[in-house]
Amino acid sequence: MDIAILFLTSVVILGILTIQGRLSRNERRVARVERKLDLVLGHLDLHEEIPGRDEILALVREGKKIQAIKLYRETTGADLVEAKQAVDRLG
Structure with a gap:
């Protein structure tokens, strides 16, 4: 057994x-x-067409990077690392 x-x-x-x-x-x-x-x-x-791109760019310009990453994740369904990299490229 x-x-x-x-x-x-x-x-x-x-x-x-x-x-x-x-x-x-x-x-x-x-x-x-x-x-x-x-x-x-x-x-x-x-x-690449990013939904809500203007809002995300506005948040980055205001220095609200965390909120920009969160909005990117919500609109695209990306994971945290991918969203951070994308927001870094936009900024």
């Missing part, structure tokens, strides 16, 4: 590690594609 539990635990852990490795690899791949897309957009002088 103990050997069966140990075996099942080992299989589950191995499965989790395998899935984690694949996810990490996919995240790196997506990040590379996003960087390339940003370069192409920059080369073509195209800019």
Whole structure:
């Protein structure tokens, strides 16, 4: 009985590690594609349309960077790091 539990635990852990490795690899791949897309957009002088951009810029100019990041997250659904980077680029 103990050997069966140990075996099942080992299989589950191995499965989790395998899935984690694949996810990490996919995240790196997506990040590379996003960087390339940003370069192409920059080369073509195209800019991503940001909902509420004027309001966010106004908050940045007023020195309310945290509120600008919060508004960016609410309007775009971005995570905290992405929102901070985007607001930094706007400012």
